[in-house]
Amino acid sequence: MTNPYRPFKAEILSVLPQTGIDFTFRLAADIKVESGQFVEVSLPGVGEAPISVSDFGPGWIEMTIRRVGKLTNVIHTLTPGGSLFIRGPYGKGFPVDRFTGRDLIIAAGGTGLAPVKSIVRRFYKNTAELKSLTLLAGFKSPSDVLFRDEINIWQSCINVQITVDGDDTGEWKGRVGLITKLISGLPKIDVQNTEVIIVGPPVMMKFASQEFFKKGIPEDRVWVSFERKMCCGLGKCGHCKIDDTYVCLEGPVFNYTAAAQLTD
């Protein structure tokens, strides 16, 4: 019998700093992942944490990891040729097939862009799969902008709008203001044919969803992803439980109608 808690060792193929505290790690891993799922990442004797898969392909996965504590501090010292331990993927991802033929609007706040990056990558290359794709992303400051190279490429094919809360560089030529301003500024939305993904800090998801509802988007066309304290990732320990819902199993991606019922 296989032990679902047993991680496997995955070699680090590359490390790409996105900001001073967010690095993208590409690992050799032959696992089948859906956009929005997460893996449990560990280092023996250091710790374990859930991390979203930010992109994936044949034989590799990428994770964009923010340096915030015990485990991630050590992970940020690792270089290509080193390794991490992985188990998963876990959880339910985004219902990507449901988006086919529709207008898809993605609103991402800060590191919330990581769990949706693979969706943007898939659809910007296959624009015929969707009616249209709009990416709205908000960051605290220009120094916090993730995936700059990819954003430059995406901008040539799809509607990408980036905003920052404030300019800490004095050199930012783009928009300044909250992401809610980008949502309210969207031209008329075909509400019968639009699906919305919102990922970011809880306060951003709350106000962003309200802006979409003001535009007439029904709640059941909105998809959100929850970052919640998790431990096993397998529905066993109860760390992630809200009422009767195991976020690690039934999430982290939820339809807004289900997410609205989840209160601590």
Ligand SMILES: Cc1cc2nc3c(=O)[nH]c(=O)nc-3n(C[C@H](O)[C@H](O)[C@H](O)COP(=O)(O)OP(=O)(O)OC[C@H]3O[C@@H](n4cnc5c(N)ncnc54)[C@H](O)[C@@H]3O)c2cc1C
């Ligand atoms: C589904 C899911 C997906 C996620 N995806 C990502 C992702 O893609 N990228 C990513 O970077 N993170 C992601 N996270 C978050 C990540 O799992 C956490 O940040 C994790 O805790 C990092 O582990 P750590 O040991 O480095 O930090 P920890 O040491 O556990 O610290 C975590 C937080 O606690 C604070 N803290 C630590 N010690 C103390 C203390 N003594 N007193 C007060 N505060 C303290 C730290 O400042 C930090 O904010 C995800 C989480 C979930 C649930």
Ligand code: FES
């Ligand atoms: S993280 Fe253990 S039950 Fe969800």
